[in-house]
Amino acid sequence: MLLSTNGLILREQNTGEDDRIVTILTKERGVIRAFANKARRIKSKNTSATSLLSYSRLTLYYGRDKYTINEAEPIEVFFHLREDILLLSLAQYFCELCLTLAPKEEEAEEVLRLTLNTLSMLAGEKRTPAFLKAVYELRLLSMAGYMPDLTMCESCGCYEAQEMQLLLRSGRLRCTGCGPAAEPAATLPKGVLFAMRHIVYADCHKLFSFSLPEKSLLTLSDACERYLLAQLDRGFGTLQFYHGLIDFAGQFPAP
Numbered sequence: 001m002l003l004s005t006n007g008l009i010l011r012e013q014n015t016g017e018d019d020r021i022v023t024i025l026t027k028e029r030g031v032i033r034a035f036a037n038k039a040r041r042i043k044s045k046n047t048s049a050t051s052l053l054s055y056s057r058l059t060l061y062y063g064r065d066k067y068t069i070n071e072a073e074p075i076e077v078f079f080h081l082r083e084d085i086l087l088l089s090l091a092q093y094f095c096e097l098c099l100t101l102a103p104k105e106e107e108a109e110e111v112l113r114l115t116l117n118t119l120s121m122l123a124g125e126k127r128t129p130a131f132l133k134a135v136y137e138l139r140l141l142s143m144a145g146y147m148p149d150l151t152m153c154e155s156c157g158c159y160e161a162q163e164m165q166l167l168l169r170s171g172r173l174r175c176t177g178c179g180p181a182a183e184p185a186a187t188l189p190k191g192v193l194f195a196m197r198h199i200v201y202a203d204c205h206k207l208f209s210f211s212l213p214e215k216s217l218l219t220l221s222d223a224c225e226r227y228l229l230a231q232l233d234r235g236f237g238t239l240q241f242y243h244g245l246i247d248f249a250g251q252f253p254a255p
Helices: 085-101 109-123 129-146 190-201 214-232 237-251
Strands: 002-015 019-026 030-036 055-063 066-076 163-167 173-175 185-189
Touching: 002 066, 002 085, 002 109, 019 109, 085 109, 085 129, 085 237, 109 129, 129 190, 129 214, 163 190, 185 190, 185 214, 190 214
Parallel strands: 030 066
Antiparallel strands: 002 019, 002 055, 019 030, 055 066, 163 173, 163 185
């Protein structure tokens, strides 16, 4: 059976002398794996279209529970991400998150749209890495069934306060007036809480339409990451590498 679809290459794995196995995020079938015959040959027309972070138009053959790429044509290859190691490492982290949370062999149009929009903004440097990282983490978690309840304090029903606590395991809010939380929590100033509510509840077309001061943005990024790691109860090698690059860059500030 032949299938035509557009897909984002989340992972590539070399096999044989010049073949490639790729993991693809598609709108119709979510995450799938496909064999790309001779894709590593220099003259192959499928080389760039089956490379990591390429968004491509694909013709797939599906048989015996396996996908094979017959034809591939690049739509967007996000070249700029390959020119900056920090941006590339963050993009690879997004891919690893997507591989973990996106549906397999099921419809995934919203996840594909979110991922493409985030990568486009990252490549165009339209938003800072910290901003895009927080948005992608929290929105993807929410899509995958890990949406936190950010409506009110779990104890007293308070909607807002100068600071509130996000309970990292249960995903609920607790205001400081109700005492300390019985589980690990992230402190959210009012502006950061409003930003998190926007990320979770906003329409997809307005998802990136907010701003925060730099200090608050760093607080947001830290809270979203801590929530993600607590919910998934695992680490990510690409995230560790990204933080390592930031730490290294911090040792050698620009003159």
